[in-house]
Amino acid sequence: MLLLQLGNKRLIQINLLMISLILIPTFGLGATSDDKLKIKADHAEIDGSGRVTFIGNVKFSTKSMSMVSSKVMVYFNKDKTIKEIIAIGDVKLKSATQEAYGDEAYYRLVDEKMLIKGNARLIGEKANIQGESIVYDFKNKKVNVINSENSSPANGKDVARPTIIINLDDDNSGK
Amino acid sequence: MKTSFIIILVASVGYLVLTILSLSDLGYNITNSEPTVQNFENIQNIHLIEKENNNIIYEVMAREAFILQSNKSIMNLRDFTVIFYLATGREVTFIGRTGKIDSESKLFNIQDEAVIIDDLDRIMITSNLTASSITKFVVSDDPVLMLGPNFVIRGKGIKFDKENFKFTIQSDVTATVRK
Numbered sequence: 001m002l003l004l005q006l007g008n009k010r011l012i013q014i015n016l017l018m019i020s021l022i023l024i025p026t027f028g029l030g031a032t033s034d035d036k037l038k039i040k041a042d043h044a045e046i047d048g049s050g051r052v053t054f055i056g057n058v059k060f061s062t063k064s065m066s067m068v069s070s071k072v073m074v075y076f077n078k079d080k081t082i083k084e085i086i087a088i089g090d091v092k093l094k095s096a097t098q099e100a101y102g103d104e105a106y107y108r109l110v111d112e113k114m115l116i117k118g119n120a121r122l123i124g125e126k127a128n129i130q131g132e133s134i135v136y137d138f139k140n141k142k143v144n145v146i147n148s149e150n151s152s153p154a155n156g157k158d159v160a161r162p163t164i165i166i167n168l169d170d171d172n173s174g175k
Numbered sequence: 176m177k178t179s180f181i182i183i184l185v186a187s188v189g190y191l192v193l194t195i196l197s198l199s200d201l202g203y204n205i206t207n208s209e210p211t212v213q214n215f216e217n218i219q220n221i222h223l224i225e226k227e228n229n230n231i232i233y234e235v236m237a238r239e240a241f242i243l244q245s246n247k248s249i250m251n252l253r254d255f256t257v258i259f260y261l262a263t264g265r266e267v268t269f270i271g272r273t274g275k276i277d278s279e280s281k282l283f284n285i286q287d288e289a290v291i292i293d294d295l296d297r298i299m300i301t302s303n304l305t306a307s308s309i310t311k312f313v314v315s316d317d318p319v320l321m322l323g324p325n326f327v328i329r330g331k332g333i334k335f336d337k338e339n340f341k342f343t344i345q346s347d348v349t350a351t352v353r354k
Contacts, residue, residue, distance in 0.1 A: 045341055045344075046341070046343075076325065
């Protein structure tokens with residue numbers, strides 16, 4: 001069914017919208033500061049919930065670190081700030097002094113903690129640590145290496161595999 | 176007297192040239208069909224509402240619309256907005272300067288620059304956009320700029336899946352996201 005109505009009220013609104021589009025700032029794309037994340041990827045999906053997913057050769061960087069992965073999902077809070085970043089597939093993190101690897105990485109901005117899961121490895125200047133999961137606590141500058149209680153060595157005997165906590169401030173990692 | 180005559184003559188020729196260029200813009204093949212002004216209907220400030228089962232599917236608001244007498248299924252639009260109302264209750268708005276709606280093929284096309292605004296206040300700017308009511312997809316192969324509340328994404332090509340309310344930027348993606 002096709003109805004025809006004449007009137008110019010909505011057209012005035014449209015024109016105002018077009019003017020406001022021209023005036024929208026692009027918040028300094030060229031600048032790189034620590035509160036901005038730069039991302040490159042083969043393609044991106046933006047869904048109706050507000051989630052943005054970057055897929056294929058994802059390169060992710062801030063001023064202090066960089067990360068590569070197959071897929072990175074960015075979740076937003078209701079106030080539009082970032083809630084969580086999840087990287088899935090061949091995650092490699094690199095900072096000036098450390099590198100970390102894993103199958104998946106979860107970064108929660110509220111407590112500034114990053115969980116690296118699955119074949120997690122941390123390579124520092126003085127230590128190489130491996131575990132099922134590694135938790136980076138950026139706020140308190142600590143690294144927590146977690147091994148599953150159920151995991152067993154090849155000979156079948158249970159071996160205590162304690163959680164290792166590394167204080168990055170003490171410069172004692174791996175000692 | 177002679178000067179006035181020359182001014183009137185130049186103005187008339189200019190008006191004629193502008194009219195021909197304007198017709199050419201609308202996609203009329205001047206050399207083949209030699210259309211005249213009488214070949215199409217011009218409607219100002221048009222507002223169309225397309226309904227299906229008493230539900231509004233989309234509405235079109237345009238400053239100007241041209242309908243060719245020989246093919247009334249195609250409506251050429253100038254300075255227009257199209258709002259799609261999706262079955263999920265969500266809506267997406269398309270804004271363009273020049274475009275076409277073909278009621279037979281169910282294709283809607285925005286030529287030149289196209290602006291898409293969704294109900295989460297995300298704005299996408301691209302060009303040469305085609306929407307199909309049959310495939311439920313809106314696509315463009317041209318460069319795209321997406322402005323979200325806290326991010327900017329650039330890339331090449333965009334596809335909007337109306338049923339799943341999902342935008343895909345097809346390639347060469349670069350983004351800046353604010354923490």
